[in-house]
Amino acid sequence: MTYDLNLRVWRGDASGGELTDYVVPVEEGEVVLDALHRLQATQTGDLAVRWNCKAGKCGSCSAEINGKPRLTCMTRLSIFEPGETVTVTPLRTFPVIRDLVTDVSYNYEKAKKVPTFSPEPRQADGTYRMQQEDVQRGQEFRKCIECFLCQSVCHVIRDHEENKEAFSGPRLFLRYAELQMHPLETNDHRDAAREESGVGMCNITKCCTEVCPEGIKITDNAIIPVKEHVVDRSYDPVVWLGRKIFRRSSDD
Amino acid sequence: MTTTGTEEPEPDRPNRANATASAVAEPADGPLSGGVKAPSRARIGWRTLRKDRYWLEPTLIVAGLSAWLLYGFVRVFMQDFYYVAEHHYLTPFYSPCTSTGCVEAAAHFGRFTPDHPLIPFAALSLPFLLLLRLTCYYYRKAYYRSFWMSPPACAVPDRHASYTGETRFPLILQNLHRYTFYIAVVIVLINTWDAILAFGGEDGFGVGLGNLVLLFNVVMLWLYTLSCHSCRHVFGGRLRHFSRHPVRYRWWTFVSKLNTRHMQYAWMSLGSLFLVDFYVMAVAAGWISDLRFF
Structure with a gap:
């Protein structure tokens, strides 16, 4: 089943940035990283997001989702309420490089x-x-x-x-x-x-x-x-x- | 190196300019200098973006611990209704009862501490039990989060100007937790002895509901005390070679299993202490009579 996800992503770099709202079509069973990939592929090709294995084993896709540090590849969209805005920001403890990528x-x-x-x-x-x-x-x-x-x-x-x-x-x-x-x-x-x-x-x-x-x-x-x-x-x-x-x- | 075939042209990649997006207005407090608002970090106006009820747990802990401390404070200085002479029930709040003001039958270890309204009848045990729980690794987490808000919840800023953890006085004294554990073992042994003596009332051996409550409390106290992190360390955690110390390894394994539920035992033992004390008070005051099985 496809539905529209309200996705709020922090865009910017060390000089500044802002939270930006997007509407991304997603499918049942997908994870936050899927939504970010679709956003990158269809709306914001310059979105910087670090990822690798998509299986919770490489530790690359760490970000903060609704304020909590999580792996985006292991965070199912089904844990959010229907219609809920999902906010994704970079890790807030490390210097930001760009968008969701930080200097660890x-x-x-x-x-x-x-x-x-x-x-x-x-x-x-x-x-x-x-x-x-x-x-x-x-x-x-x-x-x-x-x-x-x-x-x-x-x-x-x-x-x-x-x-x-x-x-x-x-x-x-x-x-x-x-x-x-x-x-x-x-x-x-x-x-x-x-x-x-x-x-x-x-x-x-x-x-x-x-x-x-x-x-x-x-x-x-x-x-x-x-x-x-x-x-x-x-x-x-x-x-x-x-x-x-x-x-x-x-x-x- | 040569290539064959024709490469597909790179498709046009969308960028920020052609995205359908809208920026979100940030709160008015603006960037600050420290913590999540340090200059190098992503400039996000909100201190936390958590939307769940993260404040609920610390609020419940403040309410629970405050209520318990208030009850304990009142009971400790009440200096009455702590002993049921008929069934030899002694509340742990007054054990060992060493004050010269104690009822003689309740003073299993003699009466020698001063009888004063500001000195608890169990002045030899209560300060150490308080210290045990104050320095306990679970309670530290609980009150650092809830009372000191350092931090109030994960990924929620602690709002303190500076932080040195447990490296300076007085918090460096948290490192003495193991000594409060040693003393607590002695005190729980005394509580166990009290519970055993309670089976022999004025009419000889008998079992009542009070005995079961006292026993339940002693079991909870043992579970809490033995599941302590310091206990786990001194029994075997400090070893590098378990294989050379099989008995200590088995103890460590047992304590490790208990340790996974240390938080639960911490709260259950608080609950059982309240229960047994209130029961003894109610029977001693004549509000209820003890339910006797035989």
Whole structure:
């Protein structure tokens, strides 16, 4: 069944822009990205929209739909009321390039600061051996498609541009968590998590978890464990005393 | 490299000039300097474009927590109707009852704290239970969003001029949550002991509705306490090698399952605390009589 969708799209660039209303014919079962493609093909050939796989796996088509960060390729038009205007804007945490395309290089700059994986030496037969239960926690974090919706929704940087210097954001906390939990990792990343990534600035309001299209429990399974690791290292006098008395690590 | 055949000419692409479109008037507050209105970002007049009822959840949380705190405040300083002598029901709001003003039968651990209208009868437990919930990872999310509006909802601006999170005093003290957890375990053990003692009333062993309410509350308190994120970490979350600590791994797995429902247990335990306290108060005040099964 074909019907007319009221689509409101932000058009512009760093020098300015505006929300513009369009009427786009769409069909039942389509997603927001389909509507944007049809708009681009029939009315606004110069509409800038980033996309790639159209299957929710490349993380390219992130935008804000009716004010919430979402993947346009995974947002069905059927979730909106008939006649409702669907508003699509670029991610509002990053510098805009043009229309719906933003400059997400902040995330890659932060990724460069994450310490590298430093595994223990290989065993005599040249292999690494790990037990499944030791690695399965980190496997959840590997589902991340780097859509940066979690980064965009995080109010620490979304509402406070000045915090971008000191704060890495939820996507990068997945990396810190995985490193700290990895059974072969030899380095301690708790100081880095506190000082380099600014995990203490997170006030665990869980918006990152709410918007994650992969359903990763970012807050419960990555950020809070990282915070607790930092407590072990920096704020827990009993753990500190135990390390001194028994001369052993708390994370063996 | 040579090509064969004839390429189709590029079709005329529509552009903004020939689109049927209309611009939307923006609100009058215009661009500001910070947050979503920082200069490099898309200049959108609205602070948020969310149209759903995102304000409902924080409003309900403010109402729920405020109502509970008000009730708790009144009950803690009422210093009456906290013990049913006939059935040995002691409300958790007065446990352990250590004030010299406590009824002797309700003071299972002695009476030694001062009897003063401004000092709760359970002065040794209530401050720590309050701290447990204040520093709890779920409640932090709840009150940061609803009371402090930081942020009120996802993708809704927090409207604060600056933000340092939990890196400075006093919020850096949130890192002491695990100690409130340790203390809470002791207090829930005491609540459990109270619930067990309540099966032996003045007429010996018996079971009434009050016993079931007390038991329900203790179960809820255990579920809330054990599902704590700090509990999850200290039981096994801090380990890099679960395979070397099978018992701790099993505990971590158990706590992790509970942890997924920490929010539900947080609210259910608040509800059960209200229920058991109100029931004990109602029976102690003679408003209702306890329904006895045997």
